[in-house]
Amino acid sequence: MGPSVDLVPSSEHFPVEAEVVVIGGGIVGIATALALVKQGVKTVLLEKGTVAAEQSSRNWGWCRRTGRDIRELPLINASMRLWETLNETTGRETGFRRHGIIYATRTEAQRERHLRWIAQAKQYDIASQILSPSQLAERIPGLKANFAGALFTEADGRAEPQKAAPAMAMAAMEAGLNLQQHCAVRSIERSAGRVSHVVTEHGEIKCQSVVVAGGAWSRLLLQGCGVEIPQLKVLSTVLRTRPLEADVSSCVSLGSVALRKRLDGGWTVASSASSVVDITPDSLRFMRPFMPAFKVERASLKLRFGPRFIEEALYWRPGQADKLSIYERIRVLDPAPDRALLRQMIVDLKQVLPAFSGVQVAQSWAGLIDTLPDAIPVISGIDKIAGLFVATGFSGHGFGIAPAAGQLMADLVQGSTPIVDPAPFRFSRFTDGERVHAQHWL
Numbered sequence: 325m326g327p328s329v330d331l332v333p334s335s336e337h338f339p340v341e342a343e344v345v346v347i348g349g350g351i352v353g354i355a356t357a358l359a360l361v362k363q364g365v366k367t368v369l370l371e372k373g374t375v376a377a378e379q380s381s382r383n384w385g386w387c388r389r390t391g392r393d394i395r396e397l398p399l400i401n402a403s404m405r406l407w408e409t410l411n412e413t414t415g416r417e418t419g420f421r422r423h424g425i426i427y428a429t430r431t432e433a434q435r436e437r438h439l440r441w442i443a444q445a446k447q448y449d450i451a452s453q454i455l456s457p458s459q460l461a462e463r464i465p466g467l468k469a470n471f472a473g474a475l476f477t478e479a480d481g482r483a484e485p486q487k488a489a490p491a492m493a494m495a496a497m498e499a500g501l502n503l504q505q506h507c508a509v510r511s512i513e514r515s516a517g518r519v520s521h522v523v524t525e526h527g528e529i530k531c532q533s534v535v536v537a538g539g540a541w542s543r544l545l546l547q548g549c550g551v552e553i554p555q556l557k558v559l560s561t562v563l564r565t566r567p568l569e570a571d572v573s574s575c576v577s578l579g580s581v582a583l584r585k586r587l588d589g590g591w592t593v594a595s596s597a598s599s600v601v602d603i604t605p606d607s608l609r610f611m612r613p614f615m616p617a618f619k620v621e622r623a624s625l626k627l628r629f630g631p632r633f634i635e636e637a638l639y640w641r642p643g644q645a646d647k648l649s650i651y652e653r654i655r656v657l658d659p660a661p662d663r664a665l666l667r668q669m670i671v672d673l674k675q676v677l678p679a680f681s682g683v684q685v686a687q688s689w690a691g692l693i694d695t696l697p698d699a700i701p702v703i704s705g706i707d708k709i710a711g712l713f714v715a716t717g718f719s720g721h722g723f724g725i726a727p728a729a730g731q732l733m734a735d736l737v738q739g740s741t742p743i744v745d746p747a748p749f750r751f752s753r754f755t756d757g758e759r760v761h762a763q764h765w766l
């Protein structure tokens with residue numbers, strides 16, 4: 325089971341129309357809805373399960389510029405400015421704090437990469453630095469491992485995934501959002517070449533625009549409209565500990581293990597070196613566009629062939645207006661964590677940080693990360709269907725960037741001046757001949 329998330333009540337009345345329907349109550353859909361209602365746009369958000377029950381509550385909570393794809397830097401800068409004010413503007417605790425992010429460096433080649441990234445990030449006013457081994461030891465007292473130093477960004481931060489999206493959803497409702505949970509969208513309907521309404525399990529909602537912010541489900545939702553997006557899923561395992569005192573204020577990645585202090589006094593711990601990829605029919609379908617990224621990341625990816633292949637081959641179909649859909653069958657994607665990895669994470673943690681020798685695991689979970697071949701999101705309109713927009717494919721780093729990603733999506737829907745240049749995030753990059761590639765800096 326996933327972590328327990330702050331509860332958000334649904335709106336009382338089921339709507340029959342809206343200017344914009346947002347599909348997906350993860351942090352991206354909620355940030356989009358929040359930005360829209362603040363501009364006075366009549367918005368409905370539909371969530372098949374409950375707010376933030378999938379990736380948006382299961383993540384590490386890092387709000388990171390460090391080592392980010394250069395194309396995303398203007399957006400993450402805008403996002404960090406929004407995070408800074410979110411506690412105040414939502415009137416609630418999102419857990420956002422600036423305590424820095426540290427990536428320990430293992431090899432000389434990695435240090436060279438970090439230096440090249442710093443040089444490029446400077447043009448976006450990002451003041452990251454290389455820490456020497458002794459500076460790293462000062463920042464993480466008791467560290468017991470031989471690192472060649474670290475990449476450090478003091479102005480980076482963290483927030484609480486189990487609180488942030490719910491806080492934003494409550495603020496959006498206060499500003500006029502109609503939020504419906506346990507309300508799966510079965511299909512997005514069109515008339516005369518443009519979006520006309522969505523069909524949900526509880527009835528139809530007329531609208532002028534639809535934003536698909538369905539995380540790992542976006543591919544299927546778009547397939548239902550005849551739009552193909554090359555999206556796959558990666559399973560990542562996380563644990564949270566009981567409260568424990570340790571002098572580590574920044575979010576840190578120490579070789580194979582990554583950790584962050586939580587507001588409840590515990591720690592969110594994960595592996596920064598290993599994830600699982602279940603082979604599915606989509607893995608075969610999208611093997612070609614993903615191959616370059618796979619070749620670079622293969623040491624950290626465990627390929628697995630098992631029941632998920634059959635499950636997806638048999639049941640993962642786009643919804644039909646008049647039939648029970650897969651979105652209703654699977655209210656919350658709740659994959660089992662990788663048990664062997666959980667054991668290894670604890671061994672690694674105790675080894676590098678003896679302060680954790682008495683650590684007690686309170687809970688563990690896994691999440692399915694939705695990813696695209698170039699590991700940056702699509703935040704874009706779909707040219708061939710007027711009124712259809714997509715914000716998805718955040719590829720394992722959408723939590724930190726979500727506040728500004730939602731603002732950008734709202735700007736595009738409204739046709740107002742975008743918060744940053746949206747070109748890198750356009751959907752058409754997969755079809756207009758651009759050489760789509762991922763950047764690997766960490």
Ligand SMILES: Cc1cc2nc3c(=O)[nH]c(=O)nc-3n(C[C@H](O)[C@H](O)[C@H](O)COP(=O)(O)OP(=O)(O)OC[C@H]3O[C@@H](n4cnc5c(N)ncnc54)[C@H](O)[C@@H]3O)c2cc1C
Nearest residue numbers: 348350351352372380383384386509539691721722723724
């Ligand atoms: C283990 C893990 C660690 C991560 N660590 C970080 C990190 O430290 N920092 C960071 O920035 N990012 C991190 N990420 C990535 C981040 O969590 C995601 O990029 C982000 O949460 C994506 O948000 P989303 O709203 O797009 O998707 P989701 O949170 O997955 O939300 C999509 C929602 O859409 C709903 N939905 C789908 N289909 C339908 C439908 N038909 N009808 C109605 N609702 C529907 C789903 O139920 C779901 O709630 C991590 C992810 C994981 C899994």
